[in-house]
Amino acid sequence: MSPSSTEGCEDCLRIGSTWVHLRECLICGHVGCCDSSPNRHASAHAHAESGHDLARSFEPGEEWAWCYADELLLMPA
Numbered sequence: 157m158s159p160s161s162t163e164g165c166e167d168c169l170r171i172g173s174t175w176v177h178l179r180e181c182l183i184c185g186h187v188g189c190c191d192s193s194p195n196r197h198a199s200a201h202a203h204a205e206s207g208h209d210l211a212r213s214f215e216p217g218e219e220w221a222w223c224y225a226d227e228l229l230l231m232p233a
């Protein structure tokens with residue numbers, strides 16, 4: 157699975173659903189949809205995969221990351 161070939165939330169694409177924004181897992185590169193999306197795949201991935209607590213925004217121009225374990229927003233310095 158290559159992150160560079162991702163065109164959207166891979167889980168939504170599989171079930172034919174849609175998303176609002178995308179998040180990329182910093183551990184494995186999984187791309188999932190944000191908590192504003194109907195299916196919340198990024199959050200589901202973070203909880204399903206042990207240790208995959210960090211995800212960054214996959215949106216152009218957004219550089220923040222989110223820690224699911226601490227529920228902490230990480231901004232670039």
Ligand SMILES: [Zn+2]
Pocket residue numbers: 165166167168169174175188189193195196197198
């Ligand atoms: Zn999704």
Ligand SMILES: [Zn+2]
Pocket residue numbers: 181182183184185186201205208
């Ligand atoms: Zn992951």
